[in-house]
Amino acid sequence: MSKHILLLGAPGAGKGTQSKRLAAEFDLEHVTTGDALRANKDMDLSHMDTEFDTPRAYMEAGELVPDEVVNEIVVTALADADGFVLDGYPRNIEQAEFLSEITDLDAAVFLDVSEEELVDRLTGRRVCSECGASYHVEFAPPEEAGVCDECGGELTQRDDDTEETVRERLRVYYENTEPVVEHYRERGELVEVDGEGTPDEVFAELVAVVED
Ligand code: AMP
Numbered sequence: 001m002s003k004h005i006l007l008l009g010a011p012g013a014g015k016g017t018q019s020k021r022l023a024a025e026f027d028l029e030h031v032t033t034g035d036a037l038r039a040n041k042d043m044d045l046s047h048m049d050t051e052f053d054t055p056r057a058y059m060e061a062g063e064l065v066p067d068e069v070v071n072e073i074v075v076t077a078l079a080d081a082d083g084f085v086l087d088g089y090p091r092n093i094e095q096a097e098f099l100s101e102i103t104d105l106d107a108a109v110f111l112d113v114s115e116e117e118l119v120d121r122l123t124g125r126r127v128c129s130e131c132g133a134s135y136h137v138e139f140a141p142p143e144e145a146g147v148c149d150e151c152g153g154e155l156t157q158r159d160d161d162t163e164e165t166v167r168e169r170l171r172v173y174y175e176n177t178e179p180v181v182e183h184y185r186e187r188g189e190l191v192e193v194d195g196e197g198t199p200d201e202v203f204a205e206l207v208a209v210v211e212d
Contacts, residue, residue, distance in 0.1 A: 002083025003028060004103060005210060008181050009111035010173045011166070012118040012125070013195045014202060017134055018111065019087035021203050026210060029081035034088040035132075036073045037065055045069065060159050062168030064091055064176060071098050078103055092176040096183055108184040109209055111195035111202070115170060122166045126155040 023030035041056040130153025
């Protein structure tokens with residue numbers, strides 16, 4: 001049976017990397033609002049009553065893109081998916097409530113990583129501009145600096161991985177998204193996984209949780 005998996009965690013906890021691997025392992029759709037928004041950064045929001053006119057402006061400021069924009073992305077993505085790993089959503093209680101109205105979940109998994117580790121991971125992260133593979137200048141460097149091992153593409157830093165924006169993203173996370181983690185914990189639905197092991201160790205734990 002196709003599974004409905006939610007992966008929760010702060011920016012830099014490893015949600016993207018691990019979601020991709022889980023999706024491949026269990027033949028699920030990887031649904032990620034961050035990637036969807038990056039692919040539609042300049043979508044015109046000026047007809048909406050929003051602070052900024054594009055997703056790009058929110059993302060570069062480290063702020064959350066308005067719920068109505070993100071909810072719409074998730075509705076469309078989930079309608080097309082049988083089983084899924086959801087990554088980067090919900091990021092506030094309103095989104096969590098919306099999600100519970102449109103689908104059920106088999107597991108809500110929280111990847112636990114300390115704030116200090118998150119800052120180090122995010123500011124050193126480099127991403128392939130061609131295939132999206134993720135590296136770290138110190139913890140997981142490519143064989144040749146600036147070049148993707150997988151496809152030879154150019155490695156770049158995400159606009160929102162600069163130190164200033166990282167601090168704001170983490171502030172937004174603790175204010176808006178940590179209550180979402182609490183929400184699933186209070187309902188007895190949360191499974192916690194130590195996110196500070198190696199990517200392979202964390203993946204092995206996640207597989208065990210999903211299989212359970
Ligand atoms: P991510 O790749 O998940 O770290 O997301 C990058 C940025 O996209 C976030 O800092 C937000 O600006 C925006 N974003 C992604 N997912 C959401 C969401 N569920 N709600 C609001 N904004 C989001």
